Amino acid sequence: MDVQKLITIALGAILINNFIFSQFLGICPFMGVSKSSETAVGMGLAVTFVMGLASAVCYPINKYILVSEVIFPNAVDNLKFMQTIVFILVIASLVQFIEMFLQKTMPSLYTALGVYLPLITTNCAVLGVVLQNVQNDYSFIESVVYGVTGGLGFLLAIYLFSAIREKLQFSENPKSFDGFPIALVTAGLLALCFGGFSGLNIFG
Amino acid sequence: MTTVLIALAVLAVLGAVFGAILGFASKVFAVEKDPKEEAVLECLPGANCGGCGYPGCSGYAAAVASGKAPVNLCAVGEGPVAAKIAEIMGVENVSVVRQEAVVHCTGGGVDHTKFNYLGIKDCLSASLVAGGPLDCAYGCLGFGTCMKACPFDAIHVKDGVAVVDHDKCMACGKCVEVCPRHIISLEPFKTKKHVTIPCSSKAKGPVVTKVCTDGCIGCGICAKACPKEAITLVDNLARIDYEKCVGCGICASKCPRHLITVDDKPSTFQPVPKKAEVTEEAQEPKVATETPAPTMTEETLTPEIAKAEGEVISETTQEAKKEPEVVKTKETLKDPKPAEDTSKVE
Numbered sequence: 001m002d003v004q005k006l007i008t009i010a011l012g013a014i015l016i017n018n019f020i021f022s023q024f025l026g027i028c029p030f031m032g033v034s035k036s037s038e039t040a041v042g043m044g045l046a047v048t049f050v051m052g053l054a055s056a057v058c059y060p061i062n063k064y065i066l067v068s069e070v071i072f073p074n075a076v077d078n079l080k081f082m083q084t085i086v087f088i089l090v091i092a093s094l095v096q097f098i099e100m101f102l103q104k105t106m107p108s109l110y111t112a113l114g115v116y117l118p119l120i121t122t123n124c125a126v127l128g129v130v131l132q133n134v135q136n137d138y139s140f141i142e143s144v145v146y147g148v149t150g151g152l153g154f155l156l157a158i159y160l161f162s163a164i165r166e167k168l169q170f171s172e173n174p175k176s177f178d179g180f181p182i183a184l185v186t187a188g189l190l191a192l193c194f195g196g197f198s199g200l201n202i203f204g
Numbered sequence: 205m206t207t208v209l210i211a212l213a214v215l216a217v218l219g220a221v222f223g224a225i226l227g228f229a230s231k232v233f234a235v236e237k238d239p240k241e242e243a244v245l246e247c248l249p250g251a252n253c254g255g256c257g258y259p260g261c262s263g264y265a266a267a268v269a270s271g272k273a274p275v276n277l278c279a280v281g282e283g284p285v286a287a288k289i290a291e292i293m294g295v296e297n298v299s300v301v302r303q304e305a306v307v308h309c310t311g312g313g314v315d316h317t318k319f320n321y322l323g324i325k326d327c328l329s330a331s332l333v334a335g336g337p338l339d340c341a342y343g344c345l346g347f348g349t350c351m352k353a354c355p356f357d358a359i360h361v362k363d364g365v366a367v368v369d370h371d372k373c374m375a376c377g378k379c380v381e382v383c384p385r386h387i388i389s390l391e392p393f394k395t396k397k398h399v400t401i402p403c404s405s406k407a408k409g410p411v412v413t414k415v416c417t418d419g420c421i422g423c424g425i426c427a428k429a430c431p432k433e434a435i436t437l438v439d440n441l442a443r444i445d446y447e448k449c450v451g452c453g454i455c456a457s458k459c460p461r462h463l464i465t466v467d468d469k470p471s472t473f474q475p476v477p478k479k480a481e482v483t484e485e486a487q488e489p490k491v492a493t494e495t496p497a498p499t500m501t502e503e504t505l506t507p508e509i510a511k512a513e514g515e516v517i518s519e520t521t522q523e524a525k526k527e528p529e530v531v532k533t534k535e536t537l538k539d540p541k542p543a544e545d546t547s548k549v550e
Contacts, residue, residue, distance in 0.1 A: 093222035093223075170324040171324075172325060
């Protein structure tokens with residue numbers, strides 16, 4: 001196992017290819033649940049949790065069913081084109097399952113994440129992470145690391161944004177900019193800042 | 205063709221498997237909920253305002269179902285909801301006294317400022333700068349922190365002072381919590397007319413007259429006038445004990461500052477038709493003034509007399525303006541006139 005590659009994937013997912021600021025995935029919860037930093041952190045943690053698990057679950061389904069060399073000896077015949085729809089199915093069921101599981105076994109974690117879990121069912125950041133795992137030919141460990149750190153990148157982004165939005169409430173904006181427009185402008189400026197990381201070259 | 209069939213088959217199998225897992229999980233991981241809790245939750249308005257002191261309606265429903273909370277805490281749903289919950293829980297319903305938020309400031313001091321505040325438009329941050337821009341240390345700052353906190357859009361800043369919209373107020377208490385001046389409080393609206401002293405100033409009389417056109421000077425005339433002894437003076441400020449107040453409005457007619465207000469409460473009381481009102485206005489007031497005040501208990505306060513009382517107030521306040529000798533306290537004797545003049549201008 002190449003630790004160096006894992007660190008590269010992790011830093012890349014958190015800073016350089018941040019899911020929100022450079023890939024523009026998961027914008028819906030990013031704008032919707034960022035009004036206070038408390039809820040933003042809850043949402044970020046839930047996304048991290050689900051992204052890690054989804055990466056772990058989707059990897060074997062992809063490898064042993066969709067592009068299995070045993071079932072489809074001829075690579076042209078495999079079900080690669082089905083990845084998107086199958087992954088959506090998997091993620092949706094997984095989230096539902098996690099919700100039920102948490103409610104029964106870990107009520108405290110359920111009360112912390114429970115409200116946000118259903119919101120993630122169709123979150124494109126989660127779908128994005130599993131699709132990218134496949135596209136980048138990541139191994140199982142690499143997939144999970146990419147999923148978890150991608151979620152951490154989401155957490156960082158939504159927390160930063162919510163902290164700014166809390167301050168933004170007290171600012172005096174032109175009337176036409178008040179509320180959502182100024183939040184979008186702020187998100188754009190934050191994305192520009194994160195653009196600065198794109199020059200980072202990890203490990204030569 | 206075979207690819208399509210395989211694809212369909214794979215998707216169908218996957219869907220069936222996940223469906224089976226979820227169905228199985230819903231049985232295995234089913235959390236037993238108290239059916240009462242769900243029934244209670246259905247009765248609640250679902251505003252999740254937190255006015256009951258529990259985190260949202262579901263939190264309150266859980267507390268009620270487990271017997272930890274009384275059935276009548278929901279201020280939004282009031283009586284009907286409490287009755288329903290009581291029925292579910294098999295408890296005798298306790299009547300809910302309707303409460304509403306009241307801002308204890310008239311905004312009479314908005315023109316008297318120490319400095320021009322240009323900072324963040326928020327009451328808390330404004331109050332941190334040398335005690336706020338107002339000369340009156342107790343007055344409403346008017347930056348609308350309460351307005352932002354209100355989940356029902358029931359409080360608005362008008363002419364520099366927060367005003368509660370009594371039709372919309374649900375007494376959730378959010379504004380009471382956020383006001384850095386602590387001038388908003390929940391008051392029980394139980395009498396036919398609600399009497400309020402819209403001032404929070406604990407400053408002495410002369411100070412108040414300098415910084416405000418209507419503030420309470422602590423003269424105590426209302427306390428003496430009150431037939432029920434419901435008004436007491438604490439820290440130079442008259443306070444109404446709503447346990448005793450019957451809403452007769454005599455204090456309002458006697459107040460030399462014309463501060464005490466008597467409100468109709470249209471939300472729960474049938475308004476008297478306008479025509480009747482006009483005729484009563486013409487005939488009744490004098491009779492009503494002669495009615496001995498102490499006999500005005502809640503039972504005798506029929507809508508008609510109450511109506512007349514309302515008119516009396518406007519009459520007698522005018523009288524009071526003409527005859528400032530009613531005012532007996534030293535502070536007010538010094539300069540009752542200038543204060544009144546400014547109030548007229550406003």
